[in-house]
């Protein structure tokens with residue numbers, strides 16, 4: 001599946017200084033709930049930009065505005081120098097959108113699904129035929145091209161879901177949590193695909209709530225929570241936010257809520273939050289404060305089973321920035 | 329427009345994949361038209377209750393002549409009391425009583441009377457015309473025979489046979505009688521009205537059944553994905569509506585041709601029939617789009633088939649509207665079905681043209697416009713937010 005890189009031809013050269021995607025000031029409310037409150041970022045050709053945030057952070061809403069699926073309350077989206085409006089053919093044609101759901105017709109074949117979306121992109125018949133063949137090869141679906149997609153495995157559907165977005169040779173690929181509910185093997189294949197596409201010069205917008213994916217794929221990451229980008233930069237830049245702080249991960253049993261609250265009230269602890277089977281802490285000079293930590297936990301009717309001082313990572317950055325765990 | 333066509337085409341393709349759907353779309357309506365035509369087709373012929381207490385050959389001949397008539401059915405009853413009862417209860421549409429002395433009175437040249445009983449406030453002109461024609465026909469022969477036997481040309485029995493032969497050789501009289509009888513029910517074949525009501529019933533049922541596909545398209549996010557292509561919400565809505573309209577029209581036209589080829593159904597004025605089918609296809613499309621936009625999952629759509637069958641029953645697709653009480657007839661007209669059935673009945677029964685069914689067409693188009701407007705708004709909203 002890494003063959004995608006060689007067959008992508010419509011991607012502008014990365015020497016082009018203008019960003020492929022430039023969006024700023026995006027806002028969207030549902031009723032009086034602010035889903036996105038002033039989000040903006042740029043993505044250059046060949047760059048992969050990650051939106052990392054928990055469920056409900058506003059990732060899908062942001063992406064929907066970027067792709068023109070959703071009217072925005074405020075803000076601007078410019079793709080390839082063309083402003084995106086609901087009726088803008090040029091800007092939309094430059095985007096390949098991979099929805100979080102499997103947005104394919106179950107009762108049509110893989111080829112028919114591709115053909116249908118090719119038509120909607122206004123591609124010529126010959127081009128659709130040619131390009132469908134390429135996509136089916138790339139996604140490893142060539143020998144199942146004429147089968148209804150409801151007979152496909154989950155992984156195959158995912159691959160087709162992505163393939164449809166690549167059919168019309170977009171210069172910006174937008175993926176909304178493409179690995180949710182995917183088996184590890186398909187997930188690896190998808191990540192490999194994205195890397196290859198990016199290597200071939202495609203601009204990629206990738207949303208996820210998996211820290212590992214953001215760390216592996218993304219040249220730059222925007223940490224998003226409650227509709228705002230809390231911090232943005234390369235992994236190195238983001239980790240620097242932690243400064244001298246360490247990320248300590250405790251495995252523990254007992255009253256974790258109470259223990260986390262007790263720890264958070266300690267002067268030395270910057271952030272404390274509990275997971276299902278443990279507690280995450282951000283603090284400076286972890287080794288010096290360890291005895292105090294263990295004692296506090298014990299007093300709160302919980303018991304620590306193991307202590308890990310973790311390499312500074314984006315999860316810790318998220319915790320430091322929001323006081324919350326990325327995953328619950 | 330190309331994009332709307334692509335969406336419409338995909339709709340049709342998906343439908344063509346669905347074997348069960350195709351069965352409901354094309355096979356079942358024809359089967360039902362056949363079954364209904366065979367079992368109830370005669371039900372449209374009015375029934376004449378006959379009481380004949382006289383036992384002579386002239387009385388029997390009269391009853392036989394009535395029974396032989398195609399446009400009415402006869403039901404022999406034992407006495408005048410039973411007949412009046414049957415007329416009152418609607419068991420028969422009208423009745424006659426042939427008096428006991430029928431033969432004797434006719435032979436002796438006395439005046440005789442056949443009592444014609446009809447329900448109060450109902451016109452049974454069609455039946456009466458038929459009965460009168462036959463009575464007049466017999467009376468003519470009786471008169472001729474009596475005239476002949478009085479002039480010494482043999483006895484009455486021989487004379488009346490001769491009179492019958494003479495009459496058969498001068499078919500002019502009989503043709504006139506027959507034509508009069510038939511014209512009242514012109515074009516009303518055994519399958520005609522059944523075919524029309526099945527057409528209306530199935531166009532609506534199948535349109536609503538196909539909402540499942542639209543709900544699925546929305547739920548899977550395919551509609552939203554369409555929106556990410558250079559396709560406007562307006563185009564998506566138009567494409568979905570167009571696909572449904574084309575399928576409903578296809579079904580309507582198929583039923584019309586199949587019923588006319590297989591069962592000889594005469595659909596009357598082609599222009600009026602086409603206009604009705606088109607108007608009702610629009611109504612069905614509007615209803616389908618509406619439910620496709622407001623329902624959130626395919627399970628909910630399961631309730632649509634009972635709903636559409638209920639509307640069809642209320643709208644006179646299962647039992648003719650004429651059978652309904654006046655109040656029920658009024659209520660029936662809240663359904664588009666009633667208007668469509670009424671329109672078809674007009675063009676089939678009386679060969680009405682566009683002008684005569686203008687009211688029905690306007691009402692149907694009104695239904696269609698309102699449904700389509702609401703549905704388009706709801707569907708647009710459901711895919712853009």
Ligand SMILES: Nc1ncnc2c1ncn2[C@@H]1O[C@H](COP(=O)(O)OP(=O)(O)O)[C@@H](O)[C@H]1O
Nearest residue numbers: 030035053054055056057058059060061062713
């Ligand atoms: N159609 C909608 N109507 C109302 N609220 C919504 C709708 N879509 C999303 N939201 C709310 O907006 C917020 C952001 O949602 P979303 O963008 O889907 O987050 P994410 O993709 O990061 O999980 C959430 O609080 C969600 O409940």
Ligand SMILES: [Mg+2]
Nearest residue numbers: 059060100177
């Ligand atoms: Mg989401």
